Amino acid sequence: MTATEPAGPSPGARPEGGHDDDSLTELGYRPELKRTLGNFHTFAAGVSYISILTGTFQLFYFGVSHGGPAYWWSWPMVFAGQLMVALCFCELAGRYPVAGSVYNWSKLLGGPHVGWLGGWMMMTATMVSLSAVALAYQITLPQISSWFQFIGDGSSGTERAANAVMLGSVLVLFTTLVNGFGVKLMARINSAGVAIELVAAIVLILLLAAHITRGPAAVMDTYGLGSGEHLGYLGAFLTASLASAYVMYGFDTASSLGEESLDPARNAPRAILRALVASFVIGGLILLFALLAVENLNAKQLSVDGLQYVVLSVLGGTIGDMVLWCVVVAITVCALAVHTAGIRLMFAMARDNNLPGGSRLARVHPRFQTPLLPAILIGLVAVGILVININQPQIFSVVTSIAIIMIYIAYLLVTVPMLVRRLRGEWKPAEGRFSLGRFGLTVNVLAVLWGVAMSINLAWPRAQVYNASGPQHWYLRWGAFLFIGVVALGGFAYYWFVQRRHTGVLAEHAATTTP
DSSP states (O other): OOEEOOOOOOTTOOOSSOOTTHHHHHTTBOOOSOOOBOHHHHHHHHHHHHOHHHHHHHHHHHHHHHHOGGGGGHHHHHHHHHHHHHHHHHHHHHHOOOSSHHHHHHHHHHOHHHHHHHHHHHHHHHHHHHHHHHTHHHHHHHHHOGGGOOSTTSOSHHHHHHHHHHHHHHHHHHHHHHHHTOHHHHHHHHHHHHHHHHHHHHHHHHHHHTTOOSOGGGGGOOTTTTTTSTTTHHHHHHHHTHHHHTTSOOTTHHHHTGGGBSSHHHHHHHHHHHHHHHHHHHHHHHHHHHHHHOSOTTOGGGGTTTHHHHHHHHHOHHHHHHHHHHHHHHHHHHHHHHHHHHHHHHHHHHHTTOSTTHHHHTOBOTTTOSBHHHHHHHHHHHHHHHHTTTTOHHHHHHHHHHHHHHHHHHHHHHHHHHHHHHHTTOOOOOTTSOOOGGGHHHHHHHHHHHHHHHHHHHHSOOHHHHSOSSSOOHHHHTHHHHHHHHHHHHHHHHHHHTGGGTOSEEGGGBOOOOO
């Protein structure tokens, strides 16, 4: 299969005309994916990837156990940092609303080698993230009914882990089938799920607010954590902040669906910001009112069962179960959005012949008008990763944490080259589209500083994160550096010595040039 290497546009240029496909054609690609997604669809994609109900219910216990109620302040801290990244992405989304956005943006700004590494890191992390989201079924479904504990009674960690794999595999099978049948079906299910999630989240906020038992000063309680430690409570807070950092990402999904959206240059930036801001406000209020409403702020269950305990104890069994069913819906559409984003990323890299079997992976199914093979491949890899959880749950938790770091690093492979372009005077947003104006440089610098700081915080070799139970192993404590090093260096070595010789837009995906 032949491939062509387009000269590529200047990152600051503006495509002529206002047609949805102009920027795509300028990048050297011909339009192949069907444009059917409207404003709410793209907004829903970003919201469902962030998935407030999934993230808060999955990680609340971690934040409280390591930082006490005062961990709540990490929520606005992470939002402020991620907002800087999102604003940079908005400028790029207004200029290049293209599938596999992080990959294409890093390629356009930093060159093909940086682009490949960014895409590789993001794609690997996305497949692990899909598995991690699927595991959230185990945290919620058995609390609704013991019937969902199919393997044993859940009294042992092995039984819970095996059951989590079973439930998670069913969810991954569902997301594979939905994505295989096309973006229209995916968008309908995702939008309906997000609507349910948003309504349920607002209702939950109101119900918790009606049961408040203490004042806002409660979120200053540190449980005395960090006393006697070198950094004091700051060390405990930085550990607990991972519970927030693990949630607020994935907003770039709104742009990754750009080739299937209507007027994406205008709608994608809005969707990115709306998804992040809505998630911050709704998630922040849920966490705040949960801490103010729970009967006993020092209850052990708060650090074990998390928000599920708060909901069931404060709202009672019937209402609590209804809320938890809405959490199940949120987990489902979150997994669906993660899978969808991964498919677009793999398609984008394959279209550039940057993956083995690129022509097959980039093939769009003539009937369903979606890349079918990436949907299947990502689903199979996610299930394979899930199986690791059966007998090695500690290793799985390490890999899951590392996946989040890889996403933050992939974001840095966009914001750092963008900053270099700004400093050289080579970056200008498209005219008439989203622009940071004179604040662009400041926002870009803050985005880079935030990304570096949080990546270090996420990777820090803490026993609480990377070796929480069982015998201590140095390779688990340093798992972030080891795993990322193997994935990044090993993957890039393959690219450098094998794949880069074949890279270039595949002929069947290249834009048609008119003399």
